Amino acid sequence: MTNSLKSLAFVFLLTPLLSVTVVAQNGNNDAATDRIANQLGMLQQSVKTLDATLSDIADKFLPLYAKAREAEEDSARRVSANFALLTQAEQRAEILRKQLIEIIEKETAYRSRIAQLDEDMRPDNIERSLNPYGTTRTAEARDTRRRVLESDRRGFESLLTLTSQSRLRLEEDVRQADALVARLKQRLMPVIDAQINKINPEK
Numbered sequence: 001m002t003n004s005l006k007s008l009a010f011v012f013l014l015t016p017l018l019s020v021t022v023v024a025q026n027g028n029n030d031a032a033t034d035r036i037a038n039q040l041g042m043l044q045q046s047v048k049t050l051d052a053t054l055s056d057i058a059d060k061f062l063p064l065y066a067k068a069r070e071a072e073e074d075s076a077r078r079v080s081a082n083f084a085l086l087t088q089a090e091q092r093a094e095i096l097r098k099q100l101i102e103i104i105e106k107e108t109a110y111r112s113r114i115a116q117l118d119e120d121m122r123p124d125n126i127e128r129s130l131n132p133y134g135t136t137r138t139a140e141a142r143d144t145r146r147r148v149l150e151s152d153r154r155g156f157e158s159l160l161t162l163t164s165q166s167r168l169r170l171e172e173d174v175r176q177a178d179a180l181v182a183r184l185k186q187r188l189m190p191v192i193d194a195q196i197n198k199i200n201p202e203k
Contacts, residue, residue, distance in 0.1 A: 079188070083188060089181045093178055096173050096174045106163050110163060114153055114157060126146060
């Protein structure tokens with residue numbers, strides 16, 4: 001930018017000198033030569049003055065430009081870092097949500113199994129399950145069958161309790177993860193919109 005200004009100023013300063021040179025060639029006298037010498041001296045002084053002025057302008061504005069450029073790059077780095085953080089938060093929320101769905105499916109399966117065991121422990125169903133064997137020790141067989149079913153039920157109840165506790169923790173984790181994503185979006189979206197407006201301010 002500084003070199004372009006110098007070139008342009010030099011052209012403007014050189015124009016009067018060229019006109020004097022033409023006069024000197026046409027008039028071919030000493031007065032014209034003196035005028036050329038004077039114009040050259042003035043031109044040299046003008047170039048020196050212009051150079052000093054441009055250097056002064058550069059000294060004042062280049063640091064400001066560099067500072068503005070550094071601030072813009074720093075802002076871009078912060079946006080990039082926040083966007084990466086948002087992406088990670090969204091991925092974590094999605095993983096937690098999938099885990100929650102799996103836990104709910106397990107919980108539903110355990111509840112169904114417990115309901116089925118309750119049905120199997122009904123006396124008529126225990127009796128029906130023993131009939132094909134034709135045993136003569138019906139009372140003992142019924143007690144054994146009931147104990148097995150009760151043991152199975154206790155096992156599934158324990159699994160259901162653990163699963164329900166895990167579900168509650170995961171639900172809270174999902175809520176927190178979604179809240180973090182919302183906060184990051186609220187902070188990041190205005191900055192992204194501002195960057196887009198800088199690229200295409202008319203839209």
